[in-house]
Amino acid sequence: MKKQQNHWQQSITYVAGCFLYLAAVNTATAYERIVSATGNASETIFELGLIDQLIAVDTTSTLPKAVMEKKPKIGYRRRLSAEGILSMKPDLLILAPDAGPATVVEQIKAANVPTVTIKDDKSVDGVIADIEFIANTLGVGDKAKALVDKIRRDEKAVKAMIADYPRPPRMAFLMQGGKMGVVAFGDKSAGNAMINVVGGENVFVKDFDSIKQVSAEAMIATKMDMIIIASHGGEHPGTDKIENATADYPNFALTQAAKNQCIFRIGSVEALGFGPGVAQAAKEIAGKVKDCVK
Structure with a gap:
């Protein structure tokens, strides 16, 4: 009986471990079609090693030049086009606080596109906060550390x-x-x-x-x-x-x-x-x- 209980406990532990592993994998790959409507977020995504998941960017996204100039453009971050963004079929849209027009942003949200907005505070601490926010949102919080450490140095x-x-x-x-x-x-x-x-x-x-x-x-x-x-x-x-x-x-x-x-x-x-x-x-x-x- 004891051996049977141990066997069941081991089985449950194994299954639970598999679920945790799959959850971690799913979190890290939850977004495969990211559109960024602000340059600092686009550059952050590149630095986090997720550039392949970034499928389109706004016109303020220029760094690194060799990478961003090849990405499809969705317009300027304050003059976005709902049609252009929705045509990319994004599973995540990253916005700046001044993103607009407001009617366009609402139209995109109404189309059930998940959106997040960075704070874009103009300070070193603000930059780091946005990097950590983006990294955590994309399921790669651990990758932010090296980038943050360099900024702090x-x-x-x-x-x-x-x-x-x-x-x-x-x-x-x-x-x-x-x-x-x-x-x-x-x-x-x-x-x-x-x-x-x-x-x-x-x-x-x-x-x-x-x-x-x-x-x-x-x-x-x-x-x-x-x-x-x-x-x-x-x-x-x-x-x-x-x-x-x-x-x-x-x-x-x-x-x-x-x-x-x-x-x-x-x-x-x-x-x-x-x-x-x-x-x-x-x-x-x-x-x-x-x-x-x-």
């Missing part, structure tokens, strides 16, 4: 640089391109968030929210130590490496930043996308501060 390096600044740098973060020409980032913007990450002071933080076109005269009057220009196309497509661009902007020749030889260019998505590479971009910028603060 880069963040630690940035904080060490900040501690070594003579004083906080006065900075302007600009973006080049489009009909508006060169625009500056004010308060409540990704540019201001990056300035905060690198321990700087945004010279336009009290002047306006979001972005605004600024004149050369306004740039001269602010007496900033550094100008960081986010570039994303044309002659200067932008990369994750910072480069000195003082000679390329003669309109700013009379600014203090130009006199310091401290006008720099970096990729807009790398510096402002607040994806997995955020701390690396911050490290690139912070590494130039000591040469610019006089």
Whole structure:
């Protein structure tokens, strides 16, 4: 009788183990047709090793370039098309908080497409929270650790640089391109968030929210130590490496930043996308501060 009970207990344990194993496998492969409507989520999915499950992306999904340029596009994240997304037959749609139009999002949900929304908080902690959220949603929470550890190492390096600044740098973060020409980032913007990450002071933080076109005269009057220009196309497509661009902007020749030889260019998505590479971009910028603060 005892042997029979032991046999049944072993059988039950084995069956339970099989169910747990199958549950784990099913969780890890629950989503095979993922559509991402935000670039930082798309880059995170790539870094988590799930790029084959990512079947379509929005136009802000540009990193890594060689991978994302081959993915079908569903439009800009704030101007999504229900027809385009539904045609991909996704089993998961990842959205940004500002995804829209709202009617389109509701139409997609009404079609019983599972959706999740990242928080997209513009900070290093916010990036890590979204990485962990995406990894857990996709059943690969364990894969997030290596990525998070790298970000924390880069963040630690940035904080060490900040501690070594003579004083906080006065900075302007600009973006080049489009009909508006060169625009500056004010308060409540990704540019201001990056300035905060690198321990700087945004010279336009009290002047306006979001972005605004600024004149050369306004740039001269602010007496900033550094100008960081986010570039994303044309002659200067932008990369994750910072480069000195003082000679390329003669309109700013009379600014203090130009006199310091401290006008720099970096990729807009790398510096402002607040994806997995955020701390690396911050490290690139912070590494130039000591040469610019006089």
